Amino acid sequence: MNILVVESYPNSPLGNVGQALAEVGAKIDTIAAHGGEPLPETPDDHDALIMLGGPQSALDDDDYPFLPALCRLTRAFGDSGRAVLGICLGSQIIARAYNGENVLNRPIEFGYLPVSPLPEAADDPVLSGLTAPTPAFHWHKDTVRLPAGAIRLAESAMTPNQAWKIGAKVYAVQFHFEASRAVVADWSSKSAEYVRDLVPDWEARMPAELETNGAVADVLGLELARRWVKVVGA
Template identity: 50%
Template sequence: MRVLVVQNYQDTGLGQVGRALEEAAATIDLRQPYLGEILPEGDSGHHALVVLGGDQNALADDTHPYLPTLARLIKRFGDSGKAVLGVCLGSQLVARGYGAENILGRPVEFGWHEVTGTDEASSDPVFSAVPRQFPIFHWHSDTFTLPEGAVHLARSAKTPYQAFRLARAVYGIQFHFEADTGLVDHWTRVFHDQIVDMQADWLTDYHTHAERHGAAADAAGLALARAWVALI
């Protein structure tokens, strides 16, 4: 199993998705186009695609000219029947690749917050692996409309479209289910100044938040990761 992973920003690793891929003995082909690395022209060399988050928005073609190519590549994988996973910015690029609208500059949704599955989630091969409601880590302001034909899978208090599926196994997931407490702890250090500017009180109370929500979020995130990897 060979999986193409597209990283769009520093320190945004695979987290729990990486653990699930390792359990499945997958070979990971990591590309960092934000550093100038070249994306494949097609899907023939890979069985699945993961597109991770980033600080840029999904329409930032002037500063990140590879984004249109990546959006087309996402659709190429999906149209070939292969599993695709877009997380945060990745989900916004899945939406773009399938013709939905990217909505920029909304209020920030940050920290551990509840998401709620839709009625369709209970029969979905990935979201049926988790409870109807669970806490999970968020860090985004942009969002999207649902692509035509998408199955709406989850929402939160601030964001109506937190997750969707297209076709057999193309998933756009806005929240950071890959970010277990270890990765979130890493982010509190490497992105400390950004968090202080955005939500200083949260950082002050970080350990309380982590103790309250971390274990349940970690369990849900790993279950989602394993269920998606099983679709490859």
């Protein structure tokens, strides 16, 4: 199993998804697109594409000129029947690639907040792992209006389109199910001043959040990751 991972921003670890891929011995090729590493022209050498998060918008072509090419590559993976997983910014890139609408600069959704499954998730190979409202880590402002033909799978109080898919193998997930407690702690530490401006009490309550909601979110995240890995090989 050969997986292409495209990083749109530094410090975007695979977390729970990386653990699930390691369990099946997947080969991972990582491209730091934010650093100027070129994207492949076609999906031919890979079974799946993963796109991770970042603070930019999916429309920020001036500062991140690789975005149009990444949209084309995303569409090529999906149109060829290969699996695609977009998380946070990655989900917004999927929306752009499939002619959905990117909605920018909404109020921030941050921290461990519940995500709820929609009826369509019950029979889905991946999102059926979300069986009830469950805390997951969020850190985003932008969201999307869905492309034609997309199927909504999960929502939160602030964001109707928390998880959705196109066809059988293209999955877009707004919440950070990949972000294990170790990843959340690292992000919070490295961006402490920025987070303090957004959520002044986060530093004080983070240890308790990690111990409680973070533990539950890790179980969910690994379950969804393992289910997505199975879809890659289906």
